[in-house]
Amino acid sequence: MTISSNTRIAVVTGASSGIGEATARTLAKQGFHVVVGARRLDRLEKIAKEIEGTALELDITDQDSVDAFTAVLPRVDVLVNNAGGAKGLAQIIDADLDDWQWMWDTNVLGTLRVTKALLPKLIESGDGLIVTVTSIAAVSIYDNGSGYTAAKHAQAALHRTLRGELLGKPVRFTEVLPGAVETEFSLVRFDGDQERAEKVYEGITPLVAMDIAEVIGFAASRPSHVNLDQILVRPRDQADATRFHRTT
Known part of the structure; x- marks a missing residue:
């Protein structure tokens, strides 16, 4: 990778679609060289070309x-831990351990792996920022959602613990907690069941990926002494994790 030594680099995980893709585009407009990472390299390469960034599997x-x-x-100046997701919607008595394993490995251990690996470079940058996209499920639980809410609570605990452990180091920490955002999230959760996924947003006006990306971009544009610790973002039609105003 050949990048000028004074070019600021932002890393976005889970960047092949949804919030990750929108965040990559937003940070690129702010002047960052954005390195997009995900498993779908073909989609990443298309995005990277459009934003003059770098795609890495x-x-x-x-x-x-x-x-x-x-x-x-x-070097790394900004890390956006966006990769994550949910699998299934089942009561604990019917819990699928494979689904739980996937959610913990993706949301919690995945965030740990990437963050741990890049912390030295973020500190070395002199003004690092770690944005972790958790969820309203990191502060609220709901029936049938224990696998996802448990994983998101744990991911949030990891992020919030770092805030204290690195106090005094030149790294800021922002946790963004989205509510209902219409992306591929529900499609993944329901194993590609399009009809079931669409019902999640039926009768409401949900957030879209760019709504969250703009919040992340705002956090990244703050002066180095300003730390936006937690930002909970949900649509006007949503009161909490499961309570919505739906039109018929």
């Missing part, structure tokens, strides 16, 4: 993949 559940991804980065 990344599977955050695989330590070798994370090591290869992070090793080639000359």
